[in-house]
Amino acid sequence: MRTWRRPARTARLRLTVLYGVMFLLSGTGALAIANLVGLGGTRTSESGPAGPSPADPATLAAAAERIAWLQARLSDSHAAQSRQVLIGSAVALAVMGVASVVLGRVIAGRALRPLRVITATTRRITADNLNERLAVQGPDDEVKNLADTIDELLERLEGSFAAQRRFVANASHELRTPLATMRASLDVALAKPDPVPEQTAALAGRLRTELDQVDRLLDGLLMLARAQHGSPADRTTLSLGRLATAALDVRSAEIAARRLTVQSADAVADGAWTRGDVTLLTRMIDNVIGNAVTHNHDGGWIRLAAADDGTTAQLVVETGGRVLDQQEVERLARPFQRLGADRTRTGDGSGLGLSIVAAVAAAHGGALDLRARAAGGLRVAVSLPSAAVPAGVPA
Known part of the structure; x- marks a missing residue:
């Protein structure tokens, strides 16, 4: 009812x-x-006509x-x-x-x-299409004044976002030069014919490790700024499943060293076709696979699944592990966010991996969905607009 x-x-x-x-x-x-x-106006007077009244009483009574x-x-x-x-x-x-x-x-x-x-x-209008305007036509009244005010606000926001992205990109690019200089100075110091003290060599090795970490951080910032710059113009049809398989092959040594088991269906390798920037999508999938390998426990597992319903191409990567808090998991798509004990970690991660994934997916009209599995571990799903399988590729 x-x-x-x-x-x-x-x-x-x-x-x-x-x-x-x-x-x-x-x-x-x-x-x-x-x-x-x-x-x-319809009221009538009850008074009789003026003049002499009839003399006959009978006639008067009848009247x-x-x-x-x-x-x-x-x-x-x-x-x-x-x-x-x-x-x-x-x-x-x-x-x-x-x-x-x-x-x-x-x-x-x-x-x-x-x-x-x-x-x-x-x-x-979102942060990815701030160039769009209302452009309301009509008389110069209160409604048009409101629309013009919103257009001016959007213009200021667009300028602010663009300036922020330019600053990140320029700063990241400019910092590469002193990093390269410091790395070259370390190489020159260690390459001298005179014996290098053991303490100096250890310090140089530590500095090189930190320089590599900073270099990866700058690379992540550049990729994040590029992904947030807007919708990519150069698009190619490619398979998310193939990108995931390639990323797993690159990390095969690390997967074997940590005794990780990879579970995937046969259809994953050629599944989930979409259109987009090859560099950005490759980095996006590489970050998803890298996150699944790095933030896993020895002897754990990784499960891959690819799906395409004709409208949306989706790649799902699941890992086992401890039970996670969903609220903390949702924050992983923000820059420099880590889970629990990983927040103070100073290893290879920069804290930009999943934020780059979210930015690249949004730039291609898709989305990133992070879910804490009830049995423990994490479920990462990347959804993008579907594309037709190119000619010559087996369906």
Whole structure:
């Protein structure tokens, strides 16, 4: 049984009610005045005509009786006419009341149409398409002023986002030069013919490790800035399953060393076709596989699945492990976020892996979904718009 739900109190509903009530009040007042004036004009005088009265009493009595009968008939006629006028006025008022509500709703809808357009367009605009504008046309009224103000705000936001991305990209690029200089200085110091003290060699090795970590961090920042710059222009049709298989092959030595078991269906290798930037998508899948290998326990497992429903291509990577908190897992898509004990880790990770995955997926019109498995471990699902399998590739 369907339950009745109270309609939402929208601006259109409020304007419709306002128009209807105001019309009913004005119509009621107009009909009341018209009825008062009409009834007042139909009153008759009960006094007889001036002049000498008849001398015959019988004739006078008959005339008085006739006059009384005529006055009674006239009063009945006036009463019936008044009732008809009132009934007609009530019907007219009801009909016009319904018409006023319908017309009020139509007028309110037309008046609020620019606001609906503004709302729909604003909802479509995100950090990835701040170049879009409302561009509302029409007279220079309050609605157009509101739209122009929102356009100015979007322009300032676009400039701010662009400046931030340029700063990250430029800073990351400029920092590569001193890093390369420091690495070259270490190589020169260790390559001298004189014996290098053991403590100095150990310090040089530690510095090289830290320089490699900073270099990976800068590379991640550059990739994140590129992914957040917008939708890639150069797109190629490729398989997410093939990218995942290639990433697993690159890490085969690490997988064997940690005794990880990889579980995947035969369809994964050629599944989940999409279109996008080869470099960005390769890095995205490499980060997903790298996260599954690095943040796993020795003797653990990795499960891959690829699906394509004709609209969405999806790659799912699952790993086992301890039970995780879903709220902490959702924060992993933010830069420099790690789980629990990994927050203070200073190893190979930069804390940008899954944030790069989320940015690349968003730039291609897709999404990243992170779920803590009830049995323990993590489920990472990357969904992108599907593409047709290229000609010559077995289906």
